[in-house]
Amino acid sequence: xxxxxxxxxxxxxxxxxxxxxxxxxxxxxxxxxxxxxxxxxxxxxxxxxxxxxxxxxxxxxxxxxxxxxxxxxxxxxxxxxxxxxxxxxxxxxxxxxxxxxxxxxxxxxxxxxxxxxxxxxxxxxxxxxxxxxxxxxxxxxxxxxx
Numbered sequence: 001x002x003x004x005x006x007x008x009x010x011x012x013x014x015x016x017x018x019x020x021x022x023x024x025x026x027x028x029x030x031x032x033x034x035x036x037x038x039x040x041x042x043x044x045x046x047x048x049x050x051x052x053x054x055x056x057x058x059x060x061x062x063x064x065x066x067x068x069x070x071x072x073x074x075x076x077x078x079x080x081x082x083x084x085x086x087x088x089x090x091x092x093x094x095x096x097x098x099x100x101x102x103x104x105x106x107x108x109x110x111x112x113x114x115x116x117x118x119x120x121x122x123x124x125x126x127x128x129x130x131x132x133x134x135x136x137x138x139x140x141x142x143x144x145x146x
Contacts, residue, residue, distance in 0.1 A: 012036065016032070019031065059073040104122075105128065105138040126140035
């Protein structure tokens with residue numbers, strides 16, 4: 001299975017599938033317009049995990065000098081727990097070897113994501129009360145590379 005999964009930067013043709021994944025798994029989306037506008041950005045990069053033509057996951061990040069922030073990170077429920085999320089996450093550091101710090105926000109109730117981030121060395125640094133549209137708190141997590 002792993003060898004069939006390809007990790008690459010997103011293309012315009014991937015955006016519809018990404019929006020559907022976000023809506024299904026996150027209940028909200030960055031939207032077609034924002035994703036299309038970011039395709040040629042110098043600071044924002046999105047990566048997809050694909051099997052054939054199917055987008056099975058994606059991650060987006062801002063990067064500035066030696067810091068990055070994860071924007072959205074989703075793996076299709078049918079493809080979770082197969083190492084795809086880890087490969088997407090690792091791609092950020094691979095492309096940014098100078099990275100010293102990475103931050104993100106995650107829903108306080110998203111235990112799957114929290115377990116993944118804690119396993120990858122993140123620590124909680126803040127709570128943003130009622131951050132999400134549904135009123136849920138966001139936990140702010142950070143990982144530092146030494």
